[in-house]
Amino acid sequence: MLLIHAGLLAAIKPNRAFNIMAVLEILEFPDPRLRTQARPITEVTDNTRKLIDDMFETMYAAPGIGLAATQVNVHQRLLVIDVSDNHKEPRVFINPEVTVLDKELGDYDEGCLSVPGFYETVHRPRRIKVSALDREGVSFTEELDGLLAICLQHEIDHLDGKLFVDYLSPLKRQRIRKKLEKSQRQRA
Ligand SMILES: [Zn+2]
Numbered sequence: 001m002l003l004i005h006a007g008l009l010a011a012i013k014p015n016r017a018f019n020i021m022a023v024l025e026i027l028e029f030p031d032p033r034l035r036t037q038a039r040p041i042t043e044v045t046d047n048t049r050k051l052i053d054d055m056f057e058t059m060y061a062a063p064g065i066g067l068a069a070t071q072v073n074v075h076q077r078l079l080v081i082d083v084s085d086n087h088k089e090p091r092v093f094i095n096p097e098v099t100v101l102d103k104e105l106g107d108y109d110e111g112c113l114s115v116p117g118f119y120e121t122v123h124r125p126r127r128i129k130v131s132a133l134d135r136e137g138v139s140f141t142e143e144l145d146g147l148l149a150i151c152l153q154h155e156i157d158h159l160d161g162k163l164f165v166d167y168l169s170p171l172k173r174q175r176i177r178k179k180l181e182k183s184q185r186q187r188a
Helices: 002-016 046-061 146-159 170-187
Strands: 066-068 078-081 091-110 120-133 139-144
Touching: 046 066, 046 078, 066 146, 078 146, 091 146, 120 146, 139 146
Parallel strands: none
Antiparallel strands: 066 078, 078 091, 091 120, 120 139
């Protein structure tokens, strides 16, 4: 047993040796902390980058394609996204500001790590322009469409205390809330 255990440790060490990351707890609907309005980040520091690394670790472990700081109970305007299927396109958006380029709405079946197990159709603008800071604090502006545009709007909603269930009918939202509260009670 000891030998096997040591072998396992050796196997995971190369990834972990230089940067110890942590999987953070993700808040779940209807936790009221998810309704917090996040504050802009005034300075991108090593602490910000540590949080970014932990958020990627948490998102990949879940697994998910986007995570807002609000979801890990940090109320700063920061979100991470990776819509690739092999963790190859990590994207960081700090203090993101969005302009809608095309009023035409697209519909996607959205899910959310804070609303686990539920997927519902949400309508959002297909094409947007975003201005934000990257993990080094350097500003950039980019036009986005497709899944990345949808995901970014979903994550920015989190920073404003909003969830995708808010776009659904009150009846549907209530049904999801009841089911999640029940599973949260069973886990407690
Ligand atoms: Zn979400």
